[in-house]
Amino acid sequence: MMEKVIIFTIIMGFLISALLSPLFIPFLRRLKFGQSIREEGPQSHLKKSGTPTMGGIMILLSITVTTLVMTGKFSEPTMKIYLLLLVTLGFGLLGFLDDFIKVVMKRNLGLTSLQKLLGQIVISVIFYLVLRQNEFSTAIHIPLTDYSFELGWFYVFFIIFWLVGFSNAVNLTDGLDGLLSGTAAIAFGAFAVLAWNLSQFEISIFSVAVSGAVLGFLVFNAHPAKVFMGDTGSLALGGAIAAVAILTKLEIILIIIGGVFVIETLSVILQVISFKTTGRRIFRMSPLHHHYELVGWSEWRVVVTFWTVGLLCAILAIYIEVWM
Template sequence: MVLELVEYCFKFYSNNSGVFSHVTFRSFFSLLSAWLISLWIGPYLITLLKKLKINQVIRTNGPSSHSLKQGTPTMGGVMILFSIILSILLWSNLCNHYIWYVICILVFYGCVGFLDDYYKILKKNSCGLSALSKYCLLSIIALLLMSIVFMLEKNMISTRLTVPFFSNVIIELGVWYIIFGYLVVVGTSNAVNLSDGLDGLVIFPIVCIAIGLGIIALVSSNIYFANYFSVQYCVFVRELVVVCSSIIGAGLGFLWFNAYPARIFMGDVGSLSLGGAIGVIAVLLHQEIVLCIMGGVFVLETFSVIIQVCFFKFYGYRIFQMAPIHHHFELQGSPEPRIVVRFWIVNCVLVLIGLIVLKVC
């Protein structure tokens, strides 16, 4: 049945030159569909999770203000994934390999996140899967996916790494493309997961980054735009515009319920999968370094944890009152909504800088 559906889509997009074949049209309706699906299933999912007592387990050593969040349903990432995947299947060209790479990472990273959330609820503490188990599972999935991408697409994709502001510096990765891609996917997934601690803090930056990557995908799929902006041309990335639009729509739908005070949390099932998805999209677009710029908020959060751990281990004191850094600002007395909105503003600026970098370089 799946093969028949793919064959039908291939014939449709090959023969149809009408409005339904235009990527901008399909992207708009992909966004709209994902948003409406999220808004539709959100209340039902919240009610179901409350009934099943699938509630967020609050860290005992976290800020005291977080005790008010006790009892809020978690695993809302299920809603996000369902909305994204259904919207992609409805509006994208299913014979394009690239969308299946993103769907695979969403599904499998979502499963790892689901296990992590499940064990947290089962144990009734904030420790789910062990750090080693989670990292190993994420690594295996990322390595397998990047190996498949490299083997299937090696004649169609470039394995060169371009460095912003140094247009003459081109690093040919070759088979190391697999390792580099793996590090980007796993690193982005964990960075998003670490940042998920305040209402709406993660989902809006994900939406902004998806907008940025969607614009890059649209530019990269047009040979004239690609040459003008000096980005690598690849016709196959056109369908990633639809994928990014689905992420935007589902993210905005989830934010409707996740805005302060949150009625639902995404949990690891959402943060791990969304982080992995934007990592894969950046790798397929060859914009891994631009992703680091656009996702600067997640980079900051991750480095705050690394610095905190290293200084405490080697010198016996902490740089921040608590890590990740958003908790540090909380303990300094800043209200949660103020921290979140300021992080959003910084993220919007970084996404704009990332897009400017494309033209400057």
């Protein structure tokens, strides 16, 4: 029974995104919701200017409908499902506002960093308070050991750091056609397996719904992309994957499953530190995917390589949690 639910979930998530896209993309074009390309980015990206963005709306709709329908088939949606949707849609709303300001109001920077951060913190604190009311464990387990350390009320700061950090890390990864869609599908697929292994079937359903939604979106987001997800999609996916890790008590494992997101973020941090301290750049451009573009790799080669790394990270995480 549960296996059928999982199969129907990924099919439903895929179909909603894939079938909505041909309808939604022309609508975005008519509204002139085209992507603005940063001048300081790779020059090869300038030809992408005007490509419809805010396609993350389709992903969010697919995730929400699929999750509620399929968890309703399995059982009543639980507190964890509502929390996952709160974070996903909350961060997605922040991304939507950011995209709307950039595209419609023609302010290229969108929301200020402070505005975005405050919004992320508010959602993270609400997430924590609901967990606290439901006596959720505030201990962090160290993989490959029997050791856990209790954070107590400091757990709220951990949750803020994890949700904000990974939402921004995933956002940084969204820089090439299909890059984030593919890596997100793999990462959420890994969490679906781990949640299943922990008998947290509702979280497994949610994770599969996300994988299906982004795979359906990938049909139109693969190179050459006909639509971008924008911050509407990337911030939502980042918040969602951090929330899944927290609710399954696999917080540290997220570092492995989200290895690509972590590496992309570290490349930006190292680049900034190096330039500010020595005046030299470590990479030709950060995040890291742009470095490989400027080295001479084709966009498709960079994307497939990063997908492969993401898949290896997912396999490693599953091996650690299931077989070790």
